[in-house]
Amino acid sequence: MAPIAPVQYLALHNKVVHHPCMARQSSESQEAIARWEVQLRKGVLEFVILLSLAEREQYGFELISGIAERAAIDVPEGTIYPLLLRLAKDGLIASRMAEGGTGAPRKYYVLTPQGRVLLAGMIPRWTKLAASVARLLPGASA
Numbered sequence: 001m002a003p004i005a006p007v008q009y010l011a012l013h014n015k016v017v018h019h020p021c022m023a024r025q026s027s028e029s030q031e032a033i034a035r036w037e038v039q040l041r042k043g044v045l046e047f048v049i050l051l052s053l054a055e056r057e058q059y060g061f062e063l064i065s066g067i068a069e070r071a072a073i074d075v076p077e078g079t080i081y082p083l084l085l086r087l088a089k090d091g092l093i094a095s096r097m098a099e100g101g102t103g104a105p106r107k108y109y110v111l112t113p114q115g116r117v118l119l120a121g122m123i124p125r126w127t128k129l130a131a132s133v134a135r136l137l138p139g140a141s142a
Helices: 006-017 027-055 060-071 077-089 113-136
Strands: 093-099 105-111
Touching: 027 060, 027 077, 027 093, 027 105, 027 113, 060 077, 060 105, 077 093, 105 113
Parallel strands: none
Antiparallel strands: 093 105
16 A cells, blocks of 8 residues: 555544544544643633733723633633732732722722833734734634
């Protein structure tokens, strides 16, 4: 039997992977995908927070709900507040306490000039990375 060329192998491989008999994923692969998705979200969360704060000053819960609504990323409070603390420590965001609508004081976060500079550098890199990965997806034109 003749060896299969790389392009033919890829085409054959895609047919096998996408075969109807293999439509259901094993629970093991579903768990692996779930772990990967958590890491992916953690990896982009800093970028998403900076993007959100570039629009306007926001308090923590407002930031969490805005990200969940607009980016469809659920951010647990136990994840966002330590990240906000680190971003503030790094000088990328600043915070202030102010009275909230219900009378309880709220901590509002805003992007600092240093944070705006970092975000301005992140945006083109994100755009390039997202476009590069999109070109690798099945059905994408080269």
